[in-house]
Amino acid sequence: MKYILAIDSGATKSDALLYPLDDFTNGKHKTKLFKFPFINLNLLGFTESFKRLKNIIKDINEIAGKGNILAVSAGISGARYEKDRKKLAAALSKTTGIKQIYILPDTEIALAAAFDSTTKNCGILIAGTGSIFYYKSGDGKIKRIGGWGRHIGDEGSGHWIAREALYKVTKHYDKRLNSETLAKVFKKEFGIDETNIIQHVYHRGFEISKLTKHVFRCAENGDKVSIEIIKDAADNLLTHFIPIKKQKYSVALMGSLLTEEKLLAMELKKAAKRYFPDISFVKPEFPPVWGAVKYALQNAKF
Structure with missing residues (x-):
C-alpha cells in the first residue's frame, strides 16, 4: 500500500493523515488520523520544527511501512517565508529519504480545504x-x-x-x-x-x-x-x-x-x-x- 502523509500543524497540535493511494472501501479512501505536538516555525525555530516534523514522519513511516510514503505535504504555522519552507523540505528529504516533501503555510492548506x-x-x-x-x-x-x-x-x-x-x-x-x-x-x-x-x-x-x-x-x-x-x-x-x-x-x-x-x-x-x-x-x-x-x-x- 502506498500513501500520502498529510500534516496540518497549528499553534496547539498537529494532525497527521495517512492517505492511501489505492485502497477504496465503498468508494472512499480508508484514512487514518493521528495527533502530534504542535509545530510553529516562528515560535520553535528551525531546529525544533525540523525535529518535530522528522519525528512525525518517522512514527507514521513505521505504521505505513518503509518506502510506502511517496509524498509528504505539510501545512505549518509560522512558515510564512518561502526560503524557510524550502530549507525545511530539503532537510527533511535528506534525512527521511522521501523525495517529494512539500512544506506550506498552514493557511494555504486550510484555504484549499475550505473551497x-x-x-x-x-x-x-x-x-x-x-x-x-x-x-x-x-x-x-x-x-x-x-x-x-x-x-x-x-x-x-x-x-x-x-x-x-x-x-x-x-x-x-x-x-x-x-x-x-x-x-x-x-x-x-x-x-x-x-x-x-x-x-x-x-x-x-x-x-x-x-x-x-x-x-x-x-x-x-x-x-x-x-x-x-x-x-x-x-x-x-x-x-x-x-x-x-x-x-x-x-x-x-x-x-x-x-x-x-x-x-x-x-x-x-x-x-x-x-x-x-x-x-x-x-x-x-x-x-x-x-x-x-x-x-x-x-x-x-x-
Whole structure:
C-alpha cells in the first residue's frame, strides 16, 4: 500500500493523515488520523520544527511501512517565508529519504480545504492562539491580512483575549476596574494574584493563552468584563475584512476559537452583518489537513 502523509500543524497540535493511494472501501479512501505536538516555525525555530516534523514522519513511516510514503505535504504555522519552507523540505528529504516533501503555510492548506480551487472571492478567517485572514481575490491572487504573531499582531486571537483579561485583572488590583470574577478564577485555577502575577508572566514562562477558555466560561456565566473582552475580540477580528469592504466574499470561519467557542462566532457574525453586509459566512468543505492531501495529489508524481 502506498500513501500520502498529510500534516496540518497549528499553534496547539498537529494532525497527521495517512492517505492511501489505492485502497477504496465503498468508494472512499480508508484514512487514518493521528495527533502530534504542535509545530510553529516562528515560535520553535528551525531546529525544533525540523525535529518535530522528522519525528512525525518517522512514527507514521513505521505504521505505513518503509518506502510506502511517496509524498509528504505539510501545512505549518509560522512558515510564512518561502526560503524557510524550502530549507525545511530539503532537510527533511535528506534525512527521511522521501523525495517529494512539500512544506506550506498552514493557511494555504486550510484555504484549499475550505473551497474548491476554482472559487474566487473567498477566504478563511482563522482564530486560534493567533489570527489571520487568508483569501483569494476576484483576480485569483492570494492575499493575507494579519498573522504577524502574538507580539505585534494576532488581534482577536486566543492570546489577545488572555492578554486583555490580564490587563483587566491588573486594573482590578489597582482598584481602577471591577474585574473580581476574572481575578478569582485566575487565583483558583493558576494561583495567580497581585503578589505573583509579574513572576508568572515575566519570569516563569507562564503560557497566558491557558487563560482564554476561562474568559469564555466567565462570559457565558454573565460576567460583564469577560463579555466585553469577547465583543472587543470580535471587533478586532472584523478589522481583517477592511481591505474587502463593499465586495462580495464567502468566508469560512476556522480555528478553535471560531469553531468551538460559539459566543465569539456569534458576536463576530452579528457585527459583520452591520459593518460588512456583503460577506457571507460558509462552512469549510473539509478540515484543513485535507488541503494538504489536495496539494499532494495535484503536485506530486506517483
